[in-house]
Amino acid sequence: MTHSIYAKSIPETDALMKIVENVLNVSSKLYEPNGQEKSALGAIGPIIHKISCEVSSNCSEIQGLEQRILRLLKSLEKFNWDAKIAITLAGFATNYAEFFLIDEVYTKNTTAISLLQLKRLGQKDIGNNGDTVKELVTKMTCIAKNILTLKIIQDNHPSTISIDITDFQSASYWIIYAILLCSLEISGQEVQRVLVDSIIKKIDGICSHFISKLKECQKHEQEQKIIKEQYEIYVRIFGRRHDDNVSILEPLLNCKEDEELIYSKDPMKNIKLKDLANGSVIIVLSSFDIDVYREEVSLIEAFSNKTNTNGLYHIVWLPIGHCNEETYATLVSNKPWYYLRFKSLVRQTVVLKQYARKEWGFDEKPMMMVLDNGEVIHHDALSLIQMWGDLAIPFKRDQETTLWRDHGKSLEFKFLLDYLHDDFTRVEKESDSQYACLFGGRMLQKSREADEKWFADLAEKLMKAANEWSNIKLKMAYLSANKEEVNLETKIKTEVRDKIKINKHGKEQILKYVDVQYVDVDQVSTVNLFWSRVRNIMLQLSILDENKTLEGNMKTLLDTTRGIVKYSSLQSTAWVLIGKPRTNEMIICGAELFSECLEQINKEIDGGKSELIKSYGSLIKALRVRLEEKGLGKNNVELVGTHCFKHVVYGDGMKTGGMKCVICNKAMKKVALYQCCE
Incomplete structure (x- = not known):
């Protein structure tokens, strides 16, 4: 293992590299580390000395270079890849500088002449190989500087650039390989020219790669700077009033x-x-x-x-x-x-x-x-x-607050039905006899056909119960929430209309006193608008109800929209919304519970208790009594067998206030939703 999962960076890596540049004569500007950097760099001095000894040892053999590379990497396993490169170059720089300093002054200093002769005993003169070494040193330093720059950018701006870790690993390996090769060249050892040329080519390719990466990163940074400046322009122009448009x-x-x-x-x-x-x-x-x-x-x-x-x-x-x-x-x-x-x-x-x-x-x-x-x-x-x-x-300005204040208290069920279809909101002379029923979701029976039949049976139960009140106009529709439910709605519509025809014109003629109509609602754009309005109404009223001060029609509307959102967010749950458009009487509940209540009402009617049912005054009130007996709270939320639920707001349009749980009333965590066409 040559790299630990707990590998760390050296905060002063940049300072170390500047010193290395000075030593390797690739920087014309002398760098003097400050006191804090000197102290920190002093802590890694022994490691640099150890690497220096490892680099210069056994230079008489070209064999075993790979084993030596692995040994060097092993000794640096606790450091990040950028630190490995910097420390290895620092170790090499001490040997490199020593040799070339002696080489530079030996003509002027007798001690230097003798020392140079001792170092080259039995070895050939470095000759023209010095140019090769200098070329490799320049390229290696360039790679190291680019890696450090990229690493700093990556640490400070993770989203700006992404570099494959194998790029760092590969660069570290070949830089160490080149360092060992340079050590052989400096010591005057025979090195095959083919090997030297291949390493130069490899190092040159790595250098070009990181230069390209850095340019790409700098271009991206410049683009981000322009975007940030333009964004700030938008903040300024939209954040205050101007003299004109x-x-x-x-x-x-x-x-x-x-x-x-x-x-x-x-x-x-x-x-x-x-x-x-x-x-x-x-x-x-x-x-x-x-x-x-x-x-x-x-x-x-x-x-x-x-x-x-x-x-x-x-x-x-x-x-x-x-x-x-x-x-x-x-x-x-x-x-x-x-x-x-x-x-x-x-x-x-x-x-x-x-x-x-x-x-x-x-x-x-x-x-x-x-x-x-x-x-x-x-x-x-x-x-x-x-x-x-x-x-x-x-x-x-502040139009929403004004509208809720001026019109909120007089809002009716019709407000929820706006834009669905004119048949739901058209004002009749006998407005008190108008009913609208919306249902949706899935029961997830054994098959889709079973679901279709279940909803058609539910509609039939509702027709029969409504027939006990004279001159009722009952309009209903299934609202889909996805493509699958759009297909389901087409079948349900056919089934329900068949039920209406049979019950109205069949032998028994059950529907004597009720006018039932299945409304053909656009299941794409219109229904999408309905869901958007329901959520907007709920969000706006939730903000207004921050201090629990809503009452009357606005409170009923808030509870109803919360109920709609609750049931539509639960999987494998069908729901029903029923009310009188020109009043604030409305109920939202699970379709299964609603079906049970209708069965109970119809049994009482068949058992001769029609007068008792009629005594409640309206179908809505009769339903509410039965629903409350089965656990539906006055705020349109089932109290039996329920739990708090998570609601995901589509989009991000709510910029003020917050969202509270329907059940426990605690502030809910805001999360994002990524939704495909399904």
Whole structure:
């Protein structure tokens, strides 16, 4: 074993190498170590002396070089590879310097002449081999310096560069080999020219490799410096108010104030950047794959069409990423907003993306940053539109807090259903008789077909229970959370609609008093928007409820969204959300528990207890009584057989406040989620 797992560095390795450079005459500048360095270097003096003796011993034989190399490495096993190289070179330098000092002064000093004669007794003159030695020494020193520099960079900035440990091992081996070869040359021993040339070639290759590595590293460091400087520019421009919008737009869009912004749908509306100096401007940040996010794009386009008529906002699209000119032309051709010419697209996309991801939670999806007279008043107004619709306009600072304060207490179940489908939120004359039921997840029965049948049976039980109340309008839908569940929804939809048809028009005509409809919800963009809204609502209300002051409709909404997130985060768990859109009556619970309660209600109905069931006043209240008997708490969380759970927030959009456990109310640890298309 030639390297210990507990190998250590020498803090003064750099100082040692500077002294070695002076000794080997490869540095024209004399280096004088300070007191602390002298003390530390003194501690390794015996080791250097030992290496010096090992290097100079047995120089009369070229055989056994590999064994000597291994002995040297063994004696240095407790040091890191950079320290091994520095110490070995230091040991060699003492011999090298001694010989060449004598060689240099022997013509002037009689003692030196005699000493040189004694050292060369029985040996040939070094002759032209001195040039070979000097060449090897220069190359070895170059390698050592580059390794030390790379090691320092790697220790201080681990992410900057990655060097394979075998590079250090190989360099150490061949440097020691070259040192031993130089010792033979200095002592005047016969060394095959082929061997010398091969070692020179090997050392030269290693030297070139580390020079290349160092240049690569320095280039990367320079790029990182530029990125850091650009990042600091973004911090400055977004961190304070400016005299006008141009002060923000110029560095953000990387263009001058006379740059023209194009409006694809009407070239007559083209404007210059300086025309946006005052008023309100919206920057749409997104990836070039913006059309993938259909729901978000449709919201932005709807907003643009509304505001274009009154000129309240100018919308500019700023894509982040890489794209060719042809694709870009296609993308902007049908968008109702301003855009830059392709050659003027922002060049600091890496930095902007990094800043947006860290500060605003950007995750490729479109965001709407609002500027108002030189100030960023909201970094993602699209989330406001998703949550509040037209109530979010006009955008103001601290808009979310204001909206929750002004409208939170009057929020209804309908607020959760917005954007899912008009059939869920359309106001009927008899609004008290409207019910909406959403279900999702998996029961993970023996087969997918069994799951499909289970959900269809659940829907049938709900229809039968709802039939006890006159003129009920019950609308339901399955919400998927992944591709597998999208396929499941297609089958469930067919099964449920068949059940509705049979129960309404069959012989028994069970559905006499209830109008049941399975709503065809877009299982991709619309459902994704639903999940996004649920999480945003939960996060915002969790922040507002920091001191446990929420009550009424807002508290009900918080408990419900927490319940939805809880059940959707648990594997092998189906869930049900049911409520009356025009009230704050809503229940979220596990589908299995919900099914048991429906069975109990239907048994009571079949047993002649319809009046008792109706006495609760509504289907929701009847369900809640049965659910509470089975362990559902008033805050919509199952109390029996449950436990605290970990919730992973998608993205990183929450920059203030925190996230608390649904069950124990303790602050939860924030973790990242990397999710593929599945």
